[in-house]
Amino acid sequence: MTNSSGRLPRLEDVAELAGVSHQTVSRVINDHPNVSKGTRERVEAAIAELGYRRNTAARSLVTRRSQTIGVLASELAQYGPANTLLGVEQAARDAGYFVSIAALRTVSREAILDTVRHFLDQAVDGIVVIVPHSETLLALAEVKPGVPVVAVGSLGNAAVGGAMVDQRRGAELAVRHLVDQGHRRIGHVAGPQDWIDGVARAEGWSAALRAAGLDDDLLVVGDWSAGSGYDIGRKLAGERAATALFVGNDQMALGLLRAFNEAGVRVPQDVSVVGFDDQPESGYFTPPLTTVRQDFEELGRRCMDIMLGGIEGGQSIGTTVVEPELVVRQSTSAPA
Amino acid sequence: MTNSSGRLPRLEDVAELAGVSHQTVSRVINDHPNVSKGTRERVEAAIAELGYRRNTAARSLVTRRSQTIGVLASELAQYGPANTLLGVEQAARDAGYFVSIAALRTVSREAILDTVRHFLDQAVDGIVVIVPHSETLLALAEVKPGVPVVAVGSLGNAAVGGAMVDQRRGAELAVRHLVDQGHRRIGHVAGPQDWIDGVARAEGWSAALRAAGLDDDLLVVGDWSAGSGYDIGRKLAGERAATALFVGNDQMALGLLRAFNEAGVRVPQDVSVVGFDDQPESGYFTPPLTTVRQDFEELGRRCMDIMLGGIEGGQSIGTTVVEPELVVRQSTSAPA
DNA sequence: CACTCAATTGTGAGCGCTAACAATGCTGCC
DNA sequence: GGCAGCATTGTTAGCGCTCACAATTGAGTG
Numbered sequence: 078m079t080n081s082s083g084r085l086p087r088l089e090d091v092a093e094l095a096g097v098s099h100q101t102v103s104r105v106i107n108d109h110p111n112v113s114k115g116t117r118e119r120v121e122a123a124i125a126e127l128g129y130r131r132n133t134a135a136r137s138l139v140t141r142r143s144q145t146i147g148v149l150a151s152e153l154a155q156y157g158p159a160n161t162l163l164g165v166e167q168a169a170r171d172a173g174y175f176v177s178i179a180a181l182r183t184v185s186r187e188a189i190l191d192t193v194r195h196f197l198d199q200a201v202d203g204i205v206v207i208v209p210h211s212e213t214l215l216a217l218a219e220v221k222p223g224v225p226v227v228a229v230g231s232l233g234n235a236a237v238g239g240a241m242v243d244q245r246r247g248a249e250l251a252v253r254h255l256v257d258q259g260h261r262r263i264g265h266v267a268g269p270q271d272w273i274d275g276v277a278r279a280e281g282w283s284a285a286l287r288a289a290g291l292d293d294d295l296l297v298v299g300d301w302s303a304g305s306g307y308d309i310g311r312k313l314a315g316e317r318a319a320t321a322l323f324v325g326n327d328q329m330a331l332g333l334l335r336a337f338n339e340a341g342v343r344v345p346q347d348v349s350v351v352g353f354d355d356q357p358e359s360g361y362f363t364p365p366l367t368t369v370r371q372d373f374e375e376l377g378r379r380c381m382d383i384m385l386g387g388i389e390g391g392q393s394i395g396t397t398v399v400e401p402e403l404v405v406r407q408s409t410s411a412p413a
Numbered sequence: 414m415t416n417s418s419g420r421l422p423r424l425e426d427v428a429e430l431a432g433v434s435h436q437t438v439s440r441v442i443n444d445h446p447n448v449s450k451g452t453r454e455r456v457e458a459a460i461a462e463l464g465y466r467r468n469t470a471a472r473s474l475v476t477r478r479s480q481t482i483g484v485l486a487s488e489l490a491q492y493g494p495a496n497t498l499l500g501v502e503q504a505a506r507d508a509g510y511f512v513s514i515a516a517l518r519t520v521s522r523e524a525i526l527d528t529v530r531h532f533l534d535q536a537v538d539g540i541v542v543i544v545p546h547s548e549t550l551l552a553l554a555e556v557k558p559g560v561p562v563v564a565v566g567s568l569g570n571a572a573v574g575g576a577m578v579d580q581r582r583g584a585e586l587a588v589r590h591l592v593d594q595g596h597r598r599i600g601h602v603a604g605p606q607d608w609i610d611g612v613a614r615a616e617g618w619s620a621a622l623r624a625a626g627l628d629d630d631l632l633v634v635g636d637w638s639a640g641s642g643y644d645i646g647r648k649l650a651g652e653r654a655a656t657a658l659f660v661g662n663d664q665m666a667l668g669l670l671r672a673f674n675e676a677g678v679r680v681p682q683d684v685s686v687v688g689f690d691d692q693p694e695s696g697y698f699t700p701p702l703t704t705v706r707q708d709f710e711e712l713g714r715r716c717m718d719i720m721l722g723g724i725e726g727g728q729s730i731g732t733t734v735v736e737p738e739l740v741v742r743q744s745t746s747a748p749a
Numbered sequence: 750c751a752c753t754c755a756a757t758t759g760t761g762a763g764c765g766c767t768a769a770c771a772a773t774g775c776t777g778c779c
Numbered sequence: 780g781g782c783a784g785c786a787t788t789g790t791t792a793g794c795g796c797t798c799a800c801a802a803t804t805g806a807g808t809g
Contacts, residue, residue, distance in 0.1 A: 099761045103797065109759055134479065135795035138470040139764050145513075155498055159490045166516045175535050177481075177513050180502045198466055198509050222796055237695055303697040327696060335697040358664060361639040361671045364661045423765055434789050439767060447787055471765035475794050 097251060101206045106131060110180030111229035123124040132168055136186040137200060146174045148383065149189070149197035150207040152179040155301075156356045157373050158207050161229055164377020165205050167354055178199060178345035184208060189216040195223060205229065206378040207235075209272050225394055227380050230273050238387060240380040244274050247369040247401035248281025248323065254367070254403055256289045259411045260349060264295030266317035266329055267308055272301075275325060282323050295319050301330035310336025315344075320412040321349040327359045330366055334408070339361065345410040355404050365406035423462040427657050431459035442467060453538055453555070461474060472534060482510045482720065485525070485534035486543040487517040491637075492692045493709050494543050497565055500713020501541050508721055513537060520544060520545070525552040542567065542573075546607050561730055563716050563721030564648045566609050574723060574730035577714040580610050581748060583705040583737035584617025584659065589685040590739055591657040592625045595747045600631030600655035602665055603646055608637075611661060614689060631655050639668035653678075656748040657685040664694045672701065681746040688709025691740050701742035711735055 093101040096117060104112050105120040112120075123129075137143045146169045152158045162178070169176045177199060179192045189208070203225040206213060211294055217226060217237050227235045232238030238244060255263050265282040268275030275298075283293040295318055299305035306329030313322070324330040330352035337344055344350050344364055355370035369404055379397040387394045419454060433452060439447050441456040448456075459465075473479045482505045488494045498514070499749040505512045513535060525544070532540055539561045553562060553573050562573045569575030591599050601618040604611030611634075613722030619629040631654055635641035650673055651656070653699045661665040666688035673680055680686050680700055688695060688704035695702040715733040723730045 091793080097541060099795090100760080100797080101758060104758090107797085108474055109753095113757065116757085125773085129531075132795050133475070134470045134474040135764090136797075136805095138468070138474055138795080139797045141764085143470065154492065154495045156490065159495050163489055163516055167518070168430055170515065170531070176504060177511050178513070179506060180499055182503070194466075195506070195511075279461070303694045329692055332697045335699055335701070337700050358639045358667055358694070359642055361668045363671055363674050365671075369582050369646055405717075424767095425765080435765090436767080437788060440788090445766085447785095449787065456782085468765050471794090472767075473794095474765080474796085475767045477794080625808080 082151075085284050086129045087132065087134075088129075090155070091120065091123045091127055091129050094127065094393060095120045102399075111392035114260060134212050140357050141200065141261065142202050143200040145177050145199060145201045147199065147201035147204045148176060148178045148207060149181065149192050149196070150178060151184050152209070153178075153180050154172065155205075157354060157371065158209070158404070161207050161377040164374035165207075165377075165381050168375070168378040169379030172200070172381065183209060184210045184212070186212065186219070190220055193217075193220050193222055197224075203227070203237065205380055205384060209274055211271050213273075213374070225384055226392070227384045227387070229376060229380055232396050233286040233394065236394070239396045240376055240383060240399070241397075241403050242371045242373075242376055242399045244277035244401075245281035245284065247353060248278045250286040250403040251287035251323045251353070252282055252289070255323065255409065256285075256291070257352065258320040258321075258349070258409060260380050261318045262295065262324060263291065263321045264297070265293075266306065266313075266315070266322060266333065267296060267298045267322040268325035268329075270298060276300075276324050278323075278334065281327070290304045299325065299329050301326055301328060303328045303335075305323050305329060306332025307336045309333060311340065313337075314342045315342035317348075319348065321351070321409070323351050325353055325404075327352040327354045327356045327362075327366060327368055329406075330359075330368070331362055334364075335361055344408050346413060349409040350411070351409060354380075360406060362408070364408050367406045367409040368404050370402045370404050372399055372402075382413060421468075422465045423468065424465075427456065427459045427465050429446060430463065434500070436674070464561075474499060477536070478538050479486045479536040480510050481513050481535060481537045482558055482717070483537035483540045483636055484512060484514045484541060484543065484709055485517065485532070486514060486529050488514050488545065488595070489514075489518050489543075492544070492690060493707065494733045496709035497543050497713040497716070499545075500710035500715075501715070501717050502532075504714045504717030505720075508717065510623075517544060517738055520546045520548070521664065522548065522552040522555070523599055525549065526556055527646040529553075529556050531559055533560075539724050541716055541720060545610055547607055547609050547612065549609075562721045563714055563723070563730070564711060568732050568734075569730065574719045575732045576719060576735070577733075578712055578735045578737050579710075579738075580708045581611035581617035581620065582690060583707070584614045584619040587659045587689070587705050588618055588621035588625070590741065591659065591685060591687065591745065592627070592658075594745060596633065596657040597627060597748075598656045599627065600633070600649070601629075602642065602649075602658060602660040602669065603632060603634045604637050604661035604665075606634060611637075614661055616657075635661065635665050637664060639664045639671075641665060642668025643683065645669060645673045647676065649673075650676035650678045655684065657687070657745070659687050659689075661689055663688040663690045663692045663698075663702060666695075666704070666744075667698055670698055670700075670702075680744050680749060685745040685748070687745060698744070699701065700744050703742045703745040704740055706738045706740050708735055708738075 086101040206228045267279040310333035352368035359366040364372040383395045424435040542564045548625035603615040622629040691706035719731045
């Protein structure tokens with residue numbers, strides 16, 4: 078810990094103190110096999126005494142690796158992406174990687190390419206993309222970053238790894254729950270159709286209905302926000318075409334609940350509502366929301382598993398799917 | 414763009430193509446003054462032709478700067494911290510810095526010191542701390558990172574810069590609004606008292622009440638979660654001591670609203686409720702929530718202003734305060 | 750006892766860049 | 780015309796590390 082020279086200690090200083098060459102110290106730090114036990118202990122003692130820490134810049138200059146993962150994200154203020162980031166960060170740091178982030182303010186091909194370049198300037202060892210728009214994959218296909226890329230929320234492709242929650246399965250869970258309760262007219266308040274999840278949930282809803290021999294003609298599209306859920310809710314309260322609604326996310330469901338409450342439509346007596354995500358607040362809506370839970374942190378962790386496989390192995394990049402889970406609360410019941 | 418050798422181009426390659434020395438190229442990249450117009454243009458053309466990008470590792474090896482800001486955060490899944498991060502990221506990237514993050518899973522002196530070390534390994538040029546616990550500042554005082562540190566949510570101290578929203582002022586805004594409407598018994602559902610904001614809002618509430626000649630004896634402490642708001646709401650619904658409640662954040666207010674609804678306590682007719690934060694959903698609660706808005710992104714941006722001042726100037730580190738704003742909706746009215 | 754072979758340790762070069770200094774060319778001025 | 784003084788460009792060294800290879804040691808073998 079004592080630092081007489083005012084300069085940070087380097088390999089050479091440790092070597093001198095331990096009475097070995099700098100190369101031997103390097104071997105100790107990097108866990109190379111051929112170092113005798115005694116030497117290793119002497120070196121480790123010297124490292125501890127000087128409080129030596131390896132200079133990352135020098136290391137990455139020669140190895141051409143930065144021990145850094147770049148996370149390219151949009152919508153970071155949202156529950157899902159934020160928790161995915163948390164999962165990625167945890168797994169990355171556990172694996173000895175730094176995590177660099179860049180938030181996309183607008184999602185466009187240009188912005189994505191720009192940010193990838195930003196990361197390449199930093200010589201990241203891999204890029205995790207948390208941008209749930211469909212066009213992301215297209216933009217990614219265009220750039221050849223030369224490092225592994227894993228896209229969250231997609232199955233990826235030959236060049237890009239993927240980690241996703243099975244959205245169609247989640248939609249199916251929600252619809253089946255409603256069908257089981259006796260509903261026959263089940264509508265869907267979808268997310269924007271340029272979002273991967275927006276499309277997947279709508280498809281899942283549609284497929285599950287058709288599998289049950291029911292019509293899938295009651296579809297409205299929102300923008301994920303509580304505000305759009307509110308607007309749609311006002312409209313739907315007037316029509317009353319469906320006895321149950323599968324809503325694309327919990328926030329829209331919140332707005333919808335608010336609109337129904339204002340309009341005197343009772344949930345679940347008049348209309349049943351199922352959300353998607355299971356945010357921490359969803360159990361405290363009025364009424365508490367039946368919804369589909371996604372484990373975002375797990376998603377982030379899996380994402381890093383794939384990434385590490387891609388970095389270390391170098392072989393073709395993988396894919397993983399996380400299963401969603403239905404959480405039944407009080408916003409659903411049998412139709413009147 | 415053509416890359417014949419398979420290796421990334423470096424300074425030397427650009428120099429050769431432009432017919433100058435590598436040092437001149439370096440000067441062009443770094444915007445040094447004494448380069449003739451013609452040379453500069455020739456070099457820039459060569460850079461464009463080769464698609465040259467500076468090697469960050471080599472640069473930071475010699476300059477001892479990484480152009481990276483470390484963000485040490487906890488509770489990143491929450492609305493406030495997430496948006497603060499967004500503001501920091503934007504300002505940092507605009508200023509040409511990379512942003513490295515580390516999330517704290519548990520807040521403790523040890524964990525904070527550990528993470529600071531993690532950042533020092535990376536040779537960050539500055540550290541932004543988004544950890545709203547009171548003990549954070551204490552832990553930070555202990556470590557001498559050798560780089561500027563800015564703590565969000567505090568005024569900092571001699572060694573640590575600060576950027577905060579004026580919490581006491583926000584609490585005052587809320588209380589004054591209730592007093593103006595005629596309330597005389599105004600309770601507070603506080604956040605945890607080991608959080609800076611939890612304490613500051615409670616103090617602000619207390620001070621504003623006493624300034625109005627009212628009692629500040631109705632205080633309950635929650636943990637920020639909707640669940641704790643719900644539990645407290647059930648208890649309060651039975652007591653009915655206050656005609657108005659200032660709740661520490663919007664999530665607890667949501668839980669409280671839920672409990673009141675279940676218990677048949679009408680808001681605002683029976684009890685008025687004010688929240689804090691103004692999350693995007695708060696306008697869609699039942700009823701829409703009167704609350705105090707904090708501009709977290711602005712907070713993050715200001716934070717980086719101070720940071721940049723500390724890095725470039727090197728002089729004593731600054732402080733900034735962002736003003737909160739009252740947003741009146743439908744959860745408050747005159748007492749019955 | 751000389752020789753091979755493996756285990757361990759050391760030596761030298763160089764990753765790509767910037768800082769410090771040296772060299773060059775050009776202007777103006779006495 | 781010669782020389783100071785500035786603008787511009789080049790040269791050299793070295794940041795701290797890892798890699799490739801060389802050197803040394805010691806054990807095992809015929």
